[in-house]
Amino acid sequence: xxxxxxxxxxxxxxxxxxxxxxxxxxxxxxxxxxxxxxxxxxxxxxxxxxxxxxxxxxxxxxxxxxxxxxxxxxxxxxxxxxxxxxxxxxxxxxxxxxxxxxxxxxxxxxxxxxxxxxxxxxxxxxxxxxxxxxxxxxxxxxxxxxxxxxxxxxxxxxxxxxxxxxxxxxxxxxxxxxxxxxxxxxxxxxxxxxxxxxxxxxxxxxxxxxxxxxxxxxxxxxxxxxxxxxxxxxxxxxxxxxxxxxxxxxxxxxxxxxxxxxxxx
Amino acid sequence: xxxxxxxxxxxxxxxxxxxxxxxxxxxxxxxxxxxxxxxxxxxxxxxxxxxxxxxxxxxxxxxx
Numbered sequence: 370x371x372x373x374x375x376x377x378x379x380x381x382x383x384x385x386x387x388x389x390x391x392x393x394x395x396x397x398x399x400x401x402x403x404x405x406x407x408x409x410x411x412x413x414x415x416x417x418x419x420x421x422x423x424x425x426x427x428x429x430x431x432x433x434x435x436x437x438x439x440x441x442x443x444x445x446x447x448x449x450x451x452x453x454x455x456x457x458x459x460x461x462x463x464x465x466x467x468x469x470x471x472x473x474x475x476x477x478x479x480x481x482x483x484x485x486x487x488x489x490x491x492x493x494x495x496x497x498x499x500x501x502x503x504x505x506x507x508x509x510x511x512x513x514x515x516x517x518x519x520x521x522x523x524x525x526x527x528x529x530x531x532x533x534x535x536x537x538x539x540x541x542x543x544x545x546x547x548x549x550x551x552x553x554x555x556x557x558x559x560x561x562x563x564x565x566x567x568x569x570x571x572x573x574x575x576x577x578x579x580x581x582x583x584x585x586x587x588x589x590x591x592x593x594x595x596x597x598x599x600x601x602x603x604x605x606x607x608x609x610x611x612x613x614x615x616x617x618x619x620x621x622x623x624x625x626x627x628x629x630x631x632x633x634x
Numbered sequence: 635x636x637x638x639x640x641x642x643x644x645x646x647x648x649x650x651x652x653x654x655x656x657x658x659x660x661x662x663x664x665x666x667x668x669x670x671x672x673x674x675x676x677x678x679x680x681x682x683x684x685x686x687x688x689x690x691x692x693x694x695x696x697x698x
Contacts, residue, residue, distance in 0.1 A: 370698060371698045436657065449654075544654060545658055547654065548656075552654060583698050587695075587698070598680060
């Protein structure tokens, strides 16, 4: 069924713009809003993954085109490429575990895990805001691996918050903010492909019915794709000192938003 | 910053490999107005992406 829903296009555009500019928020921000609008999880989650896979790579391509990052697949490759692959591989394993847990309805106390992720993102956002003044730090690969694994664990247990933890983890590890955004975009593209494949193959292997409703796909894809073209340009034009402020403030807002859903909505 | 720019004597190739080098150089060596200008090839790539978007939407309209 082909249907264009203007409200979904606008929401998808806004959240993908922020996701491609600040490296976080598409899934965490858009999913609960679509649930509030009355859509079911199986109408939303796989479609967001398909859309995020396309927009992640599109945004990554244009981040490279506009000079925010330098990916190179041929050897000798760049450190940016290695960091992206490191984050992507951990994320892929985590999302497969997450889909597996969803299909087999393994009961984890989601409210406790989501509260923990929200508090983690808020604390990381506050630390990042405090660190704005201290701009100079060297690249710390071990710290980055730790944050990738932590974000992967959160995603693996289905609590979300992958983008904020990976993004702020990169900044804590000394990666330049503009480049960190580009790295997150591409690695989220890989992670989303793994998620889509898991959504298709886990039920096939387990003889369970595949339930994907494509109603929202054209609208989410439209908003997300336009944002994925525009955002790398916005990242290029504005100076890094703007992103140093925007990223932690947005992370803090996302953490509070997740907590608010838990306790108010 | 993810690298030490004070080390000017490091070979170009090695600096190019540092994380965030391109974005950092763009920020320090170009004004915001200069960063707004795009290469011609970038416009063609944006046009190419929009064409792919239209083709995908046609496929959605045909098969969904």
